[in-house]
Amino acid sequence: MNARVNVPKTAKRGEVIEIKTLVAHTMETGFRRTHLGAPIPRNIVTTLTCNYNGVEVFRAELHPSISANPYLQFTTVATESGTLEFRWSGDNGFSVSEAARISVT
Secondary structure (H helix, E strand, O other): EEEEEEEOOOOOOOOOEEEEEEEOOOOOOOOOOOOOOOOOEEEEEEEEEEEOEEEOOOOEEEEOOOOOOOEEEEEEOOOOOEEEEEEEEEHOEEEEEEEEEEOOO
């Protein structure tokens, strides 16, 4: 699985920064059936969390209506230099992590 994050490399202390995330995942709602009528099991990304230097700054709970390869965009305040850690989790043990560094002046 592939995850991408777009975080500014630098920011001024107190600046609101925009963060963009994308994770490659073929979502399956669990509501569809095969051509033979058998149900296709649900397989979705259920959660995205973002920790900034170990403190959770964003959490999204996702549901079956989310699209494949979910793209999420949010903002946070640049408080100090450090690392933003992203973790997507979902059905069937799905888990992907990514990290990005930011330098705050």
